[in-house]
Amino acid sequence: MHQLSRIDTKPPAGVDKKATKESTAALLEELNELQNLLYAEGRHSVLVVLQGMDASGKDGAIRNVFGNFNPQGVQVQSFKVPTEEEKAHDFLWRIHRHAPQRGMIQVFNRSHYEDVLVTRVHGLIDDAVAKKRFAAINNFEQLLQTHNNTHILKFYLHMSVEEQAARLQERLEDPKKMWKHNPGDEKEAALRDRYLAMYEEVFEACNQPQWHIVPADKNWYKEHLIAKEICHLLRSLNMQYPKLDA
Ligand code: AMP
Numbered sequence: 071m072h073q074l075s076r077i078d079t080k081p082p083a084g085v086d087k088k089a090t091k092e093s094t095a096a097l098l099e100e101l102n103e104l105q106n107l108l109y110a111e112g113r114h115s116v117l118v119v120l121q122g123m124d125a126s127g128k129d130g131a132i133r134n135v136f137g138n139f140n141p142q143g144v145q146v147q148s149f150k151v152p153t154e155e156e157k158a159h160d161f162l163w164r165i166h167r168h169a170p171q172r173g174m175i176q177v178f179n180r181s182h183y184e185d186v187l188v189t190r191v192h193g194l195i196d197d198a199v200a201k202k203r204f205a206a207i208n209n210f211e212q213l214l215q216t217h218n219n220t221h222i223l224k225f226y227l228h229m230s231v232e233e234q235a236a237r238l239q240e241r242l243e244d245p246k247k248m249w250k251h252n253p254g255d256e257k258e259a260a261l262r263d264r265y266l267a268m269y270e271e272v273f274e275a276c277n278q279p280q281w282h283i284v285p286a287d288k289n290w291y292k293e294h295l296i297a298k299e300i301c302h303l304l305r306s307l308n309m310q311y312p313k314l315d316a
Pocket residue numbers: 124149150151152180181184185188189
């Protein structure tokens with residue numbers, strides 16, 4: 071059982087910032103090579119799901135971890151409030167068309183999980199529908215894994231209430247961040263406990279493949295953990311550059 075209130079949002083004591091950043095830089099270099107291999111081999115695909123509340127650092131993770139890759143091999147898709155057309159379809163319709171091709175890394179900035187998170191926090195769906203959606207999500211993720219060699223990494227960026235408040239306040243004060251300010255964000259932040267409860271249910275119901283809960287109060291630590299997980303996955307695939315045809 072994942073009880074988020076008991077999981078740290080800060081790096082463990084003793085983790086050194088400078089050494090961690092150096093290690094991240096090395097991981098990013100290796101990742102660049104591995105991504106080239108993923109693309110060249112064209113057998114596997116990777117789907118990275120980034121979830122977290124407003125200001126949890128999803129955009130920063132995309133910039134600082136995936137910004138390093140060859141742009142031809144990575145795609146990023148952000149999922150916003152569904153459009154009328156999207157709402158007229160099943161909730162996975164808009165998601166599935168962004169599933170990665172073999173050879174590609176696809177990043178989801180928010181995802182199909184919003185359909186069992188924000189929708190529940192606001193009472194747009196009831197528990198019975200949520201349960202059916204969990205099953206649909208599990209089947210969908212299974213489909214991608216089984217039928218397109220898609221490896222799915224799901225990250226939840228876990229931030230403290232204090233850090234969230236500080237970051238939202240920054241958006242009101244820092245001219246470079248004001249564009250990110252959304253009057254709805256404070257209201258959502260006030261619903262934090264509801265969100266956490268809904269996230270906890272998601273981690274129980276949709277944990278195959280498993281969720282990675284990332285302490286996200288420090289960007290350098292968050293970025294390190296994400297880079298490490300992706301590197302770990304790509305190394306494990308035993309990929310080979312294709313040879314010349316005989
Ligand atoms: P942002 O990621 O900050 O640009 O905001 C996107 C907004 O879209 C967030 O408030 C999400 O909760 C919302 N959103 C994303 N997907 C859905 C969905 N399936 N249903 C309702 N709201 C959504």
